[in-house]
Amino acid sequence: MTKKLKILSVISTICMIPLLLGGALVTKTGSADGCGNSWPLCEGQFLPTEISFEMFIELSHRGVTGIVGLLIVYLTYLVWKELRHNNEVVFLAFSALSLMILQALIGAAAVVWGQSDFALATHFGISLVCFAAVFLLMLQLFEIDKKLHTEDIHIKKNHRIEIYAISIYTMCVVYSGALVRHTDSNLACRDWPLCVNNSSFGISDYNFYQWVQMGHRLAAGLLFIWTIILTVRMVKHYKNSKVFYWSWWITLGLITLQVLFGALIIFTSLNLMVALFHALFITCYFGMLSFFMHLSFRTKRREKKQISRTKTFK
Structure with a gap:
């Protein structure tokens, strides 16, 4: 059964990526109203006879959401059936299911009632x-099957705190990026990395859209620098742990690609494929950070158990 769970978790994780990118595609192509204000039907029909481009994008996104939702429901059922004794796995499975339902409801509410740009920006964050x-659940299942060796990784307290901090900060950067997309501020500044031509009189002359764009750039730049510093520190202290060591190099590579494609969005005047890759890299980057958080929480629990045992013996 573990093999079946592993395969299903891999499929679910892979399918989550087009789900996330599909949401970005809906926004970037202006397809959010492709089915009008009808949900789960489209223009009040199961399958409209005349399908426009925007309607096709919206219907495709809803279809992928439904498929991924069913996969996660089935995965959660199997986890509860076979591994209910493993609290970590059960927690991750039900967290994925709950978040999947929540992001679907927010998407439905946006279609039926409409929401502000600030509220819509949270949709991508919840999906992330x-x-x-789902990604952590997959890794956990591989660990149970002895295909991933992370049990011996012990992360120091000061490093755990920094991992938590950069993860929280990343969510803020993701929110600012989603806000750029939902407020149509992508090309508010056609220069990079500064916003020179758009504001010849200085920062005080920025309009709202330029503030949104430049705020995101500043936040993303700080995240890039922070990741470089943290990666150097982590590979230095944990070079004996191959999984942890190479995971940080992968994380640094992902944030580098994220920054490069963010710049390319401006240079290519919002090329659709470039924008989708931009969303893909931040998704994978946050997935790696969640892996580090998971290991940090595990280390903390292990330390508490050791302290408890020491007190018992005393």
């Missing part, structure tokens, strides 16, 4: 956390 839960 859902992806992280």
